Amino acid sequence: MSASSPGSYDLIVQQLVPGYASLARLSVALLAASAAAGRPGASVLVAGCGTGAELLEARAQRPDWQLTAIDPSAAMLTAAQQRLGQTATAEASPAIRWQQSTVEALDAEAAFDGALSVLVLQSLADDGSKLAFLTALARSLRPGGQLVLVDLMAPERSPLQQQVDAAWIGFQAASGVNAAEAAVAGLTQGIHPIGSSRLAALVEAAGLSDPAPIFQALNVQGFLLQKLP
Numbered sequence: 001m002s003a004s005s006p007g008s009y010d011l012i013v014q015q016l017v018p019g020y021a022s023l024a025r026l027s028v029a030l031l032a033a034s035a036a037a038g039r040p041g042a043s044v045l046v047a048g049c050g051t052g053a054e055l056l057e058a059r060a061q062r063p064d065w066q067l068t069a070i071d072p073s074a075a076m077l078t079a080a081q082q083r084l085g086q087t088a089t090a091e092a093s094p095a096i097r098w099q100q101s102t103v104e105a106l107d108a109e110a111a112f113d114g115a116l117s118v119l120v121l122q123s124l125a126d127d128g129s130k131l132a133f134l135t136a137l138a139r140s141l142r143p144g145g146q147l148v149l150v151d152l153m154a155p156e157r158s159p160l161q162q163q164v165d166a167a168w169i170g171f172q173a174a175s176g177v178n179a180a181e182a183a184v185a186g187l188t189q190g191i192h193p194i195g196s197s198r199l200a201a202l203v204e205a206a207g208l209s210d211p212a213p214i215f216q217a218l219n220v221q222g223f224l225l226q227k228l229p
Contacts, residue, residue: 009051009079013119015175018217024057027116027148030214030224032062034146037114040064045112045140047103048072048120052080055096058116059084067096068112074100104132108140115140115147119220122152122191130194134206141227147208150215150222154193168218193219 014020031037037044041064046054049069058065071077077100084096099106103117115137124130137147155161194202196211203211208225215222 009076010053012177015177016172017220018171019215020217020220023118023150023215023222024053025061026215027054027118027150027222028057028061030148031114031116031146034114034226036142036144037065037146039113041066042113043068043111045103045106045108045115045137046070047115047117047137049080050076050118052083054116054118055080055084059095063095065095068099068108069096070099070101070103070106072100072102102133102136103140104136106136106140110140110142112140113142113145115145117147118150119152121149122193125192126194126198130192131202131205134202134208138207138227143227143229145227147225147227148214148222149211149225150220151199152191152193153199153219153221154195155219156195164218171218196221199223 017023031044036042042062043066044058044062046058046067046069049055049071052069055067055069058067069077069080071080077098081098117137121130121133124133141147155164158164199211203209203225207228209228211223211225213221214224
């Protein structure tokens with residue numbers, strides 16, 4: 001997620017991705033239905049919390065969750081804290097621990113019952129960085145912990161893909177989003193999407209289950225994964 005304009009990020013992505021407004025609600029509901037994160041007081045990691053959409057929904061659906069919100073961008077963390085009406089101090093926000101960090105640098109060995117990662121993996125190159133990110137997420141989960149992963153995916157070969165690509169451009173134009181705004185949201189520049197077969201190989205190497213599809217809007221796809229024993 002780009003930190004250049006955190007205040008407008010959510011609005012832009014809603015205009016870019018069909019169904020994005022409901023994605024945080026779906027992601028939290030999926031994790032809350034799992035055996036591990038479904039228990040009272042479960043610990044949940046929001047990796048790349050951005051402006052706090054998943055955090056806000058988690059507080060609404062599961063106020064008992066102990067949340068850890070991390071993002072490498074100080075601007076995004078500040079925007080998320082302001083959105084939730086909180087500060088970074090533990091006293092003011094006992095149920096949310098804020099940390100400016102990447103998941104790879106997080107010292108959290110088997111600490112979480114579940115994790116959320118929305119539109120983060122796409123910004124990492126497939127030079128070992130994607131595998132390191134997924135491995136760190138798997139390492140942070142307790143046995144049986146689940147991960148909701150949403151990312152911009154590279155399309156599989158299809159004779160209709162050109163039409164799908166054109167439809168996305170048309171959807172963006174109809175939503176009033178220009179190329180510069182799309183770049184701010186991090187969905188058109190500085191991205192490294194991969195296909196589903198490559199994702200399956202990476203998550204297996206990271207120690208996670210095969211991806212179970214739970215969401216798709218054009219090339220943005222969501223998956224539910226579980227840490228392997």
